[in-house]
Amino acid sequence: MADYKRIAEHWNEVFGKTETGQIKTTDVGHDDLNKALDWLCFNSESIIDFGCGIGVMLFKCCLRGTKIHKGIDISDKGIRVAMELQRINNFEGFTFTAGGVEELDKIVDDSFDGAILANIIDNLFPEDAVKVLAEIKRILRTGGKILLKLNPYLTYEKIKEWNIKIIDIDKNMLDDGLYLWNQTAEEWRGLLENYFSVVEYKEIYYPEYDQYNRLFLLCNDKK
Known part of the structure; x- marks a missing residue:
């Protein structure tokens, strides 16, 4: 697995400044993402x-009625904040683990109904991203659902304008402070369809950042 130490340190700094409090509603602040979570959680435990x-x-899923939740993140500070939020809000049925791709190896086959991969797959090196997709396929039950969200695709003009470092031009790997596997939506679709069927694809706009994220809703119907 690639070295993500610098990335973990970045997120430790970000999450170390996070304030905790009550989580009272299912709303995540974006209509399209709310609908995607509704879809993911429907008939999912x-x-x-x-x-x-x-x-x-995960907390928003719990408020939608799901019962069992597993969170994994490379940031140990992020995980500590998650555990504190769970305690403050008296949420039950949660397990949080600090770690990377290797943590998925420890989870048994066919043990989850749904998965969230939000702005993570394209922040991994290709070999790790493919490993995560294969592991999620193994972990999900037949018919399991995946909410997968990607960062915006960056054109060559934007890469030059923003002076983003190119790590590997053949693999479309960039370093904009975080790693970015910079593929088009069609390239992602081609990869994802090796593992799952695409239920829906949509570009969702975030006005506060003036950018689009790319949202795939997937089904694990290819066991």
């Missing part, structure tokens, strides 16, 4: 979130 950060998406 157990959800795994790889790259969970401080666990907010």
Whole structure:
């Protein structure tokens, strides 16, 4: 596995400044993402979130009625905040683990109904991203659902304008402070369809950042 120590340190700094408090509603602040979470949680009892950060998406799932939740993140400070949020809000049915791709190896087959991969797959090196997809396929039950969200695709003009470092031009790997596997939506679709069927694809706009994220809703119907 690639070295993500610098990335972990970045997120430790970010999450170390996070204030904890009550989580009272299912709303995540974006209509499209709310609808995606509604879809993910419908008839789902157990959800795994790889790259969970401080666990907010899992807590929003819990408020939608899911019962069993597993969060994994490379940031140990993020995991500590998640555990504190769980305690403050008296949420039950949660397990949080600090770690990377290797933590997925420890989870048994066919043990979860749904998975969240939000702005994480394209922040991994290709070999690790493929490993995560294969592991999520193994971990999910047949018919399991995946909410997968990607960062914006950066054109060559934007890469030059923003002076983003190119790590490997053949693999479309960039370093903008975080690692970015910079593929088009169609390139991602081609990869994802090796593991899952695509239920829906949508570009969702974040006005506060003036950018789009790319949202795939996937089904694990190819056991």
